[in-house]
Amino acid sequence: MINKRLLIKNLLAHHTENSFFDKKQQLNLHTLEGKAKFLKHVCSLSNSNPYNQSFILVGIEDEKNTIMGIDFYDDSHIQNLLNAYLENPPQIQYENVIFPHLENGMVVGLVTIYPKKGKCYFKKRIYTIDEGASFSRIGSISHPEYHTAKINNSEIVDSILKASVTNLQNTIDSVLQFVTKTHPDMKPKYHVFKEYFTLCWAGIEKVKKGEVYLSRVDIELINEQVKIFYSALDEVSITFNDDEFIITEYVKIGFRKNNRYIPFSVQKIIFSDSMTYQITSEIIFETPEIDKRHLYHLYNYYTLILNKLSQHKRLGLTEQNDLQNLCYSLMLCYLHGFKKAKEVLINHKEVFKNYKQPFLYTSFKEVMRILRKLKYETQNE
Incomplete structure (x- = not known):
């Protein structure tokens, strides 16, 4: 099994950007421009590596190879983005890799692009990239044309992977660290599945009607140094048996004291006797029925508060307390047909980010994550 942290270190230590490896300080998949750039890099790496894996590292400062880290990125449906825009798309995997020196919740993103023969190209236009466009990797540059791969990187990639195999010392040290x-x-807590896979998890426990729920949940697959799940706000319940580890996530819906948590998704980590595992994810969220007049009130009320924040006006005590539900309430409006509610949230990203208390920006990121997962579940984009 590959220790993904060792893999990243080996890539950074021995290789500058080249035809099988790229690095980015961040990804921005909220915008068409960000999606287009990501798809271009995947397309070029795939075309130039038909016989071996290739990689994109996210959260790395380019010039000095400094590991800066990024926020945990929960996107089990990122493959849908490729399938929507690329013809002959490769299979990819996005993983959140743990580095102990980073702030809690920060990770390095590892995109693994699996080899696939044949030309990968855009089957429809996105941003400034036209339908039919294709890219190839020449050195560290993605060129806007298709070239048959002239360099076989299989040998060097295999050697890097072999040097990144996990070992018992790393596993024990990582469990103790967690x-x-x-x-x-x-x-x-930790549990060993199939006498091989070590899973650690932690969270703040709450007991409601005899059921145990967790918040501020962190779940890590120690063998691979991968963060499987991280949530700063949402409620989570965890169950497991000999073969499966099951995470049920709940989202907060409501206004002031009428908050309630609704099941959002079920994620399963399924371990097999052949020393492999797979992760499945299913959205089970059902939008609650809410009176339209109440939704209009929420929308108008919170857009008024946002205008005050944008203009640096002082909020009343009640308004300050209601900031806890601002992002979730606008999400609820969006899910009930208030299409501008999502734009309002995105347009005020910097306001949330610069607010004196971090919970507002954290709740914004959580809401964006939820909406992204709902979008990928219901669309092919």
Whole structure:
């Protein structure tokens, strides 16, 4: 099994950007421009590596190879983006890789592009990239034309992967790190599946009607140094048996004291006797029925508060308390047909980011994550 943190270190230590490896400080898949750039890089790496895996590292400062880290990115449906825009798309995997020196919740994104023969090209236009366009990787540059791969990177990629195999020392050290240093105050737990896979998790426990729920949940697959799940706000329940680890996520819906948590998704990590695993994800969210007049009130009320924040006007005490539900309430409006509600959220991203208390920006990111997952579940984009 590959230790993904070792893999990233080996790539950074021995190789500058080349025809099988790229690095980015961040991805922005909220915009068409960001999606287009990501698709272009995947297309070029795929065309130039038909016999071996290729990689994109996210959260790396370019000039000095400094590991800056990015926010945890939960996107189990990112393959749908490729399928929507690319003809002959490769299979890709996005993983959140743990580096202990980064702030809690920060990771390095690892995009693995699996080899696929044949030309990969755009089957429809996105941003400034036309239908039919194709790209190839020449050195560290993505060129806007298709070239048959002239360099076979299989040997060098295989050697990097072999040097990145996990070992018992790394596994034990990582479990101790998680239990004693990362989350010592959150009742961390671990379980070994199939006498091989070690999973650690932690969260703040809450008991409601006899059921145990967790918030601020962190779940890591230790063998691969991959963060499987991270949520700063949402409620989560966890169950497991000999073969499966099941995560049920709930989202907060409501206004002031009438908040309630609704099941949003079920994610399963399924371990097999052949020392492999797979992760499945299913959206189970059903938009609750809410009186239209109440939704109009929420929309108008929170857009008024946002206008005040944008203009640096002072908020009343009630308005300050209601900021806890601002992003979730506008999400609820969007799900009930208020299409501008999502634009309002995105347009105020910098306002959230610069607010004196971090919870507002955290809730914005959580809402964007939820809407992205709902979009990929219901569309091919």
